[in-house]
Amino acid sequence: MQPAARMPPFGIASAVALVCGVTAVLLWPTVPSRVACVIALLAGLWMWWKAGRWRWTGALFVGLGLAGLHAAHTLSLQLPASLERKVVTITGTVDDLPEHEPRQTRFVFKVDDAPTQPDPLRGRRLRVSWADAGMTDRGSVQAGQRWRLAVRLKAPRGLRNPGGSDSEKHAFARRIAGNAQVRHPRKAVRLTEARGLQAWREGVSGRIAVAIPGDTSRFIRALAIGDTRAISDEDWTLLRANGLTHLIAISGSHVGLVGGFFALLAYGLWWLVPALARFAPRQVVAAVAATGGAVAYTAAAGFAVPTVRTALMIAAVSLALGARRRVSPFDTLALAVIAVLLYDPLSVLGAGFWLSFMGVAWLMWCLPQGGRQPVREFLSAQGVATIGLLPMAVLLFGQVSMAGPMANLVAVPWWSLVVVPLSLLGAALESLHAGLGTSPLRAAAWCFELSWPLFEWLGSSPFALWWVAESRWFALPLALLGAAWLLLPRGIPGKPLALLLWLPLLWPDRQLPAHGTAEVTVIDVGQGLSVMVRTAGHTLLYDMGPAMRDGFDAGERAVLPVLRARGVRRIDRAVVSHGDNDHAGGLETVRAAFPLPSLLAPEGVGLEGARDCVAGESWTWDGVHFRFLHPTPYFPYLANDSSCVLRVESRQGVLLLAGDIGDIIERQLVRRDPAALVAQVVVVAHHGSETSSDPAFVNATKARHAIVSTGYGNMFRHPRPGIVRRWRDAGATVWDTARTGAITFRLGETTLAPETRRQTHPRLWDAEQRLAQGRAGLSYRSD
Template identity: 60%
Template sequence: MSHVARTPPRSSPFAVSIALALLAGVVTCLWLPVLAPWGLSLVSLLAGVLAWAKPVQVASSAAMLRPWLLRHFGVFLCGLGLAGLHGAHALAVQLPAAFEKHEAVVHGVIVDLPQHDVRRTRFLFRVDADGSTLPVLRGRTLRLAWYDEERWERAPRPGAITANPPRPRHALKAGERWSLPVRLRAPRGLRNPGAADAEKYAVARRLAATGYVYAPGMARRLTVGTGIEAWREAMSARIAASVTAPSARFVQALALGDTRALDDRDWSVLRANGLTHLIAISGFHVGLVAGFFALLARGVWWLWPALARRWPATIAAALAAVLGALAYAAVAGFALPTLRTVLMIAVVAAAQAWRRPASAAQALALAAIAVILCDPLSVLGAGFWLSFLGVAWLLWCLPQGGHAVRQFLSAQRVATLGLLPPSAMLFGQASLAGPVANLIAVPWWSLVVVPLALIGLLLESLHAGAGAWAWRGAAWCFDLCWPLFERLEASGLALWWLPEARWFALPLALLGAFWLLLPRGTPGKWLALLLWLPLLWPDRRLPVHGEAELLAIDVGQGLSVLVRTRGHALLYDMGPAVHDGFDAGERAVVPALHALGVRRIDRAVISHGDNDHAGGFDAVRAEFPVDATQAPEGVGLPVATTACRAGQRWTWDGVEFEFLHPPPHFPYLANESSCVLRIRSAHGSVLLTGDIGEVIERDLARLYPHALRSDVVLVAHHGSAGSSDAAFVDATRPHFALVSSGHGNRFGHPKPEVLQRWRHAGARTFDTASGGALRLQLRAGGLRLETRRGAQPRWWDAARRP
């Protein structure tokens, strides 16, 4: 009997397992608290490439599996080193601390569609290779703002503004080259539960600095707009001029990815219905365009069969699909979701051209490898995970063939169950109306509205005015379903905000989704919902009876403090809402309250009427019901309030609250009238002081010589030199002194001598500017304080960099 020796199969260097190993290496690097030195990352990359490139044969024996494991470990090292090098470069291009707030004149081009707000215009600006008076800015990308003229009238800078009248900021257009006088700082953001990480965004986009045009009169336009961005802006303007219906803004978004005209109400409706992935040009739309170009090429080859002698029809269709997808990605401004789809299509086309057809799973793995190798920091974006996970779920769950309607319904079911866990973890919300809304919007917008919008673009590019009818048709079709989505959003049942979950909630929920999507007949499928509980109903870690928790929210140069007991929530101040469009209530306070699972505010205390304390109140009360509002008498706020007076006290869940200032009939004197609130529990006490100054502090120390002693004090007036009187500090003698201030604020808060005064009294000082949100627990185990940056350290965190 003869035996035929079998050659062990080779392990493909681009298998699905390879893609997972590469992704694991990148994710490990991105989650490290400290970035490895670039030399170590380079060694890791080179070693990983050598192990990846070495051929491996796999047999059933354990000995033959060792090379296979070595290759995958090498791929892991490759991802680790590549992400480390990209991360080091992203940090290296950022503005050094020595040049913070420096003024420079930069020459360059506007590389995106400028965002025109009420009082400012924001835009991305790429500096020319020799276009800056600061050499560190040459060739870098900046995020700039151009403010209205009255900003400079309120805060003049001697000698900075010339006699020339400022140029209107709305004259800025994409593709234009300008010479701009700017004042810059390294990218820096707020750090709060539930809020976006601006520093992570800056690293992913390789932004060198943020800043503003400080002298509009000195700005000069060098050339008019050119290139694809200028064409996009011109087409967007033609859509607005051609379509009189309000839905023209949605045609602009669906045709060009231009979402500048969408307001907060529009985004609220889209989020509530789970449609944000469709409103700008999505990967699905790119795939539709690629398929159309492929069919078009097939049709041409069918009409002229002789073309097949030079180019096979399959290769021509694949190449046409790539070119069509690339053109559509350019129309979208080369947004990341479109580029990922282009790479996927290019992988499939390459396999067709080389006559090595790849399975759908292999094509997805190749696309993931291509995306990671091109830009490993794209893994920081939510779109990366949602796009690849969505396709992976569909490939695994959907059978081939079958009725088209049944396939579509199955795809919606798979997408809803499979993407709910990552969406909830990434955005802290779930759309209960999403499955229904997507059943309508996906086919209608993608197969009717978007094609009409694109036909309008094509015709308008050939002849001015020729595409108006198609754009009007797209707007009319869009208006047929939009009122339904508005009603769903207004019902209050569409959007479900989820508290911030622990790290293990996502893998458990993904396992639950996997279990639910197993074939019919799998036992105990509904028990899989139990695995979703840590994500959908996480432990809110509420204090028990007699305990309290305090969160000093990072609102920049302002103040907002959340105090929670077992069943109540008090919000002390709401941060600033300034003229340039920044609203801390919307950007910081509301996301933090959602992330902590707050459903209503039992009492809102506005310490006094200054904007940096009361400005965000409108955004907060628009999102949460507020049972009672208190403020100093005579504050003059446009909302109904009851006066906070010394001696008022109440008890919640075993925790006592008492106002110490202002006394009855005290005239309103802005900072000096701040409501001073003392909180006492069985496990510690807190004193919230607002913006009172030394005079009021000395008066409190005289009135309450013993009762003023507190374990935690919120340092008055952000640590200004006019507060933290020595007698007051001596009377309180806290363990912790907390400061709420903005990083690099123009007042220099907190003053070093003030911090030293508190430290000399035995207090440990913490500042939101350096630590992010400050979370303090008054519990049976004692006082515990953690900073947001310390609890979740990241290597791109500006506070960790020298």
Template identity: 55%
Template sequence: MQPAAGTPPVIHAPAGACARRPAVALFGPGSAAALLTGVVAVLLSPAWPPAGWGIPVVVAGLSCLVGGWRRRRRAYLWMGWVLAGVGLAVVHAAGMLAAQLPPRLEGAEMQVTGRVVSLVDRADGRLMFDFRVDPEATQPGALRGALLRLAWHAREGTSPAAVAPGERWQLRVRVRAPRGVRNPGGFDAERHALAAGRVADGQVRSPADARRITTGSSIDAWRERMAARIEAGVPAPSSRFIRALALGDTRGVSDQDWYLLRANGLTHLIAISGFHVGLVAGFAALLCQGLWWLWPGLGRSIPRPLAAGLAAVAGAAVYAAVAGFALPTVRTVLMIAVVVLSRLARERSAQVDALSIAAIVVLLVDPLAVLGAGFWLSFAGVAWLMWCLPVATRRPVRAFLLAQGVVTVGLLPLSVALFGQASLAGPIANLVAVPWWSLVVVPLVLAGTALDGVWAGAGVWAWRLGAWCFDLTWPLFEHLGGSRLALAWLPDSSWVAVPMAVLGAFWMLLPRGLPGKPLAALLWLPLLWPAKDLPAHGELEMQVLDVGQGLAIVVRTAGHVLLYDAGPLGRSGHDAGERIVVPALHGLGIRRLDRIMLSHADADHAGGLAATRSAFDTDTLVAPHQSGIEGATACVAGDAWAWDGVWFEVLHPTPFFPYLGNESSCVLRISSPHGRVLLTGDIGTIIEQRLLRMSPQRLGAEVVVVPHHGSNGSSSPSFIEAVGARHAIVSTAHGNHFRHPRPEIVARWSQAGAAWHDTAVTGAVRVGLSREGVDVESRRRAQRRGWDAEARRRAASVPP
């Protein structure tokens, strides 16, 4: 039977044929997520696989990836990306660890030649700068081509030489592998060094032998000269912020400034950020389009879209160079380049595809980028905005307000997880700062920099006008930073809290009308109000913090907190109270201190007091008589009190004992139904024998903090026998020049049956006295990291 006229013929597929599977995107969001999963699985694992695993895993991943793409099977494709991520992370991680300073060279002095590759930080009589060692064979083998962070300290009656970016120098340096302290709520300096590619830190030795080989001729040298021009041309105090916005030079931004910026959620704006790079790229593209509109004949040589895209990439690259190629700016340049290339290739990809390609490119180039907070915040922020906001709108004010709300809710879980804090004033401050700084201040600053780059002095007027505009808003942020809307510190939470909070944010940002949105707030509870695991009645928890060469101990009962010593204040201005003790207290969920007891007034024990007292309310401050601690009551033997079923008793100094520094240290014994702790400060053998004569029965303890950091003048055999400790804890700095603890002291305690814990090796040490008995746990063991330099040093059997 013939089909009716006008009816299209029916075409039958051949027998056995089947419909082809739809095409699979090789670089889609699923691919980016799979690659990220593989990288994170390696870099955030407690131990990294051997280097030999990397290449075979990458080859297997590529094979699986190609097969999945050809067969159009997403599962195979994504598995290939996961394996590729694992292999690349292993290769990069192994390469960085292999490049780090060998344990045998710890503390060694050697002569190196290289170039200054950063701006020079000048403060407190010392210089700090990054130094790239020459790759020539004449350099020490372990340091050829290595990136070092060097300190050049002033000597008595002298000052460091004038060092400028771009200069080549021959220096004699003492080097050490990058080291950092490990505490609750603390900054991981070793991870930061690894992500930056820094293989060692060092100090310049024999300054008289230092020799400048050539003068500076690099982008950093230009940045240094331009920073000096801004400082000279802008007399206002906000000159430091103008330098930060123009050049990414934050050397003049003080700790108090950073606190106010964090309290207002504005740290992403004050230095050159990805947002500013995108802004410059947009201005460059608009300028190019304007030129093509004025001279249409240019379009016959280069189409206007192509020219605008190339101008955007060029503008972004130049601005990133002005910022010294900081990692956030480089990521943004890559993202812009990916978008432009996709347009030039006439690929009509969605915004999410462009973001996915950018993430894949960043991870392929540098998998270690996931160790930095900027990677997560930049990509997550753009992803939230793409998902929640329309591509175009005729109501820009409403779109801006929505964007601020989306970023605030979407990035809050990451901010808490990465920094342990949240800014309640952030949404308000950003409503002012984002449009005003980005659309008024930054263009003026950039205009001044461009004009001054062409003709010295031509951009001063723009810098000054930008500073005046900046000063209009800064008082508002100072007010917000000092209000109750300032930083909210949150204690450490479990690993599952962040995914739950992200799910809660996703739920909250779903389209209006969906039911159950108030229930999403329940998913935030594990992150914002984590369980503090406080001791029960009669139990005790103690944290011996890793503060370097000093002491700071946090003692908690069921309802009270004691801080015994407050950490050191270094000669270079390093305040352990501000940088270690206060963040650790916040990380432990502590809001106030019931008592601070300073063993004595030396800077390594009492240096952090001012910063700690300014951050926490304190009922009582106790210190030895005549120690000079303002506002302190005397610490006298016989003083005792009880907290929540735990007994505290002072054993030394006795009444009318003169202040003799170390020998006047407050000795505190803490007793619970489950064990005892002895805190000894810096007493020596003389006071140890005095305590043995006066009350030997009161010295017994399961846990002791070793006297005077394990020096030769303490821990006498009779004292060790009387204490009878099962655990001996000492607080020292790695490689300290006092050589604490002394090997013979370590041997004495170990031979007496005490397990030895050194904060320089273990990080902070947690002691729990509970119904289960005495539990001692180190921070480095509880939270192992693949980049733990100390673990690798111990594995090599090299003493610290």
């Protein structure tokens, strides 16, 4: 009888099980207890080593325990509620390349682990913002410097919306303990000059900028050392439209080029001096040299996941060569996955982890190794990457690049084989002495400029990007199954049927309201307002949130992602309640993405293409009636008090959008038409300030739900506690977007209970949950 085959300890099964264990913990809304994590980790290690063909279960338990311990430790490092909005003095090091913007500088700051620092902040990383307040010191901030700063602390909070990026997840994955705003900037003291790896990166970046005049230097800096600070939002939009974001920052292929170059140097040296083979075989030395070059370049790139993955794969091959063992490509990939996750389980929270490893896995599975038709295999690789990675790209980014396959056919060989090597050579020479790398850097810029007009043309096409609405949980597994089916060898029957498995992901149910009902989403835009109202066949957008001087644009960061996640194809009518920035700031961004055939605003607001909203004007969409209650005809423009007040009446429910009207206008509305104010849901005027929510108005609405749109920790302290009590005393449940994220409910259904983004999509890194525990007198505990 044959003995049971033993499963290799670091094979594909173990890698997949480890990924599943880590991902399961990080998708769970709460952290398991530390005791359970330690037990799972120890039991998993024993099973992984001893369980034979069942050792994959050990890898699964190791993933569960390790991810739980990392998550608990990372959360314990985050800013305690007791320090929220406190001003403290800290000393530490600029830990990343600072981002210099016109009105502020932002950088990661690692606080010294010393007794002189505030105890809850010792050794922790903060995201610091240094605003321009008439001083110049912020412009001299460089990576690797040590500073003493007075800062105001805030939890690492972010907006929570359908389709929007999760900045809280980003902070959690990067171990950012909190946000900080520099106070008393003239008292900031630079303690030491720049030094270390990050200082070297910034120095080389500056030399590249000097060597290459013009705008192209920003791309060469990104390709050479991963410095993407100068790449604008418009650049990223164009790169996403072309599917080229994986190339413009340092990717695994760049590390492979450097590793191959070092291997060739070692081969050449051993060929020139054959006597060296007495000390070490040429093949082993080349592998070690490739590993050393890959690791060095990975460090220069800031240890991004794609570079770490490639460096680990090269190291795995080198280890196998040193041990005189043959290792299959899949085992090499599995070893790299295991090494990355054991080093940092939280890396699964980044898109780069999934795209990097899945891309390589698809190519290994579908393409022959060592073929003799490089052009045909290159074209096949593009097809495999397009089909195989499309489901994950849709899940991660909510979009499909229709121009991507064609753009990559040009960019991959041209950039990887021409532009990148010249950029790397120039950067290496510049690191030795300023000016040495000027010629190769300018050659790289010239070669890059040759291809860029093609990508501008492709990316400007209206069909370049296809936005996809949010789908159900089962859509991704079905799409991956469909991709695997399509990529099976020729002759497999029923391949056209595989396309049906993509439908739930690419054409998801948009869950449109029934006739006579309306779906209302109060978008989390921070300190401002934006409300989307959908009927069975129409969409209305009321306000577009703020656009701030520091570069934050709610239209781009919140409103557009919600529209796209809900599958909105057009905006039939837009209303700007009044001209203040917190309501109208995002208008131009929204208008650039969605034509607005009908735009209404108060008379005198001065918006191009807008016509007046006037009390009494009404229309009906799909059984839902809309009517303006204010301003009256010929009402002078008085900013807040001129806000367009809109009543939305469905079959069984009414919504009242009050803009920023004050108590004087509210009392006028009560006297003029109190019956029109009765509504089940009211978006509270002026974000819950003391100048609004007049008692007579509050009582006249008879609201069941009062929604306040505010930014967390806003300087106006909205909503005011007295206003919240007033609405509650009148029988309404008060909801605040700062704590709940986006709020969605259906008008016209028997139940009106809103759904909040933080409730429907709970996350273990949720800052609001942790701060709520702190407000209740609780400290975070993982057990």
